[in-house]
Amino acid sequence: MKQIQKSKVRFKSTDGSRISDNQAEIYGKYILNLMKVRSVRMVTASDILKDAQKKSAPYHDWFNWDNNLAAEEYRLAQARQLLRSIVEVKVIHEEQEPVEVRVFVNVIDDDGERGYVQSEYALGNPKLAPQIIQQALREAKSWMKKYQTYEELSKITKAIVDTSDDLEI
Numbered sequence: 001m002k003q004i005q006k007s008k009v010r011f012k013s014t015d016g017s018r019i020s021d022n023q024a025e026i027y028g029k030y031i032l033n034l035m036k037v038r039s040v041r042m043v044t045a046s047d048i049l050k051d052a053q054k055k056s057a058p059y060h061d062w063f064n065w066d067n068n069l070a071a072e073e074y075r076l077a078q079a080r081q082l083l084r085s086i087v088e089v090k091v092i093h094e095e096q097e098p099v100e101v102r103v104f105v106n107v108i109d110d111d112g113e114r115g116y117v118q119s120e121y122a123l124g125n126p127k128l129a130p131q132i133i134q135q136a137l138r139e140a141k142s143w144m145k146k147y148q149t150y151e152e153l154s155k156i157t158k159a160i161v162d163t164s165d166d167l168e169i
Contacts, residue, residue, distance in 0.1 A: 015142060019062070026058050080106075083116045107131050137164055 011028030012021040019027065034051060035043055052063050064070040087100040104116040107128045122128040140160045147153050 014145075015138065023059075023062075030058050088119075105132055106135075133167065137167065140164070 009028075009032070011024045013019045013024040017024070031043060031048070035041065048059075049063070051057050052060050054060065064073060083104045083106075084102065086103045088103050089098045089100055091098050102119055105119050105122050106114060106116055107122055108114050108131065110127070117128065119132075122132050141164065144157050144160045148157050
């Protein structure tokens with residue numbers, strides 16, 4: 001696969017990230033240096049967690065070291081993952097393959113509370129449907145940013161840009 005030539009390394013956080021651009025710059029440089037010092041080309045989440053236990057690691061405070069609170073946060077993440085993992089298999093046209101659609105989608109209600117509702121309900125609700133479309137576009141744009149350096153995927157990138165321009169939500 002063709003990729004754009006390497007350039008000067010600069011880091012920023014991804015859209016919607018919980019870290020700032022400044023933190024991304026610090027953490028990115030630190031992790032690359034960690035890999036260089038260890039003479040490795042790959043790190044795992046376990047490697048980062050182990051390193052983060054050192055108070056001198058720049059991302060030490062990013063982690064929750066209170067085990068009771070961390071366990072609750074982890075179980076909430078598991079519950080969200082569970083809700084995102086359930087799909088409904090729909091046959092739209094007899095001559096086509098069935099389509100898998102998430103049963104539950106994450107939305108913000110009129111009171112500002114975030115939660116999960118059935119996809120069909122959200123798409124039929126004039127206040128919730130735009131949230132689903134906006135999220136889909138954010139995910140597509142995120143994918144596009146990740147793979148925009150690959151010429152082989154340029155038609156997909158163009159379709160995302162064109163669709164995003166066409167939908168003014």
